[in-house]
Amino acid sequence: MRLILNQNVDSLGNIGDIVKVKAGYARNYLIPRGIASVANEGNEKALNQQLKVLEKKKAELLAEAKKAAAAIEKTSVTVTKQVGEDERIFGSVTTAELEELLIAEGITVNRKDIKLDEEVRKVGVYAASVKVHPEVVAKFKVWVVAQ
Numbered sequence: 479m480r481l482i483l484n485q486n487v488d489s490l491g492n493i494g495d496i497v498k499v500k501a502g503y504a505r506n507y508l509i510p511r512g513i514a515s516v517a518n519e520g521n522e523k524a525l526n527q528q529l530k531v532l533e534k535k536k537a538e539l540l541a542e543a544k545k546a547a548a549a550i551e552k553t554s555v556t557v558t559k560q561v562g563e564d565e566r567i568f569g570s571v572t573t574a575e576l577e578e579l580l581i582a583e584g585i586t587v588n589r590k591d592i593k594l595d596e597e598v599r600k601v602g603v604y605a606a607s608v609k610v611h612p613e614v615v616a617k618f619k620v621w622v623v624a625q
Contacts, residue, residue: 479504480517482525486612494532543611550608550616555579561601561624571598571622576606598622
């Protein structure tokens with residue numbers, strides 16, 4: 479089944495793309511949630527008319543994402559954890575904790591978009607990244623200190 483995407487979908491495509499998916503996925507998930515619409519002649523004509531508007535919207539979203547990425551890259555967060563032997567922390571640092579710390583810094587992100595480059599198990603400095611936009615990824619530092 480051919481669909482026109484109304485939203486960005488990580489594994490499928492971006493806004494305005496015409497994609498081919500299985501009928502069940504389209505009928506049960508994409509169309510009812512408003513993520514996509516059927517790619518018939520009428521919708522394709524409307525899409526062609528809206529492409530200019532979509533391109534402008536994409537450019538604006540990309541510019542906003544780059545500004546947000548610049549703010550994130552200037553930020554570093556400090557996580558305080560209990561430590562045991564060899565400066566190993568109890569538990570680990572989660573993306574939910576990083577989300578809360580970034581929100582406290584005034585940066586709104588979704589925890590699902592945060593990725594830690596490596597597993598945090600000891601005190602030290604680690605790198606993390608946030609996928610702000612499909613084309614923009616911002617990196618920031620995570621300082622893990624003893625409580």
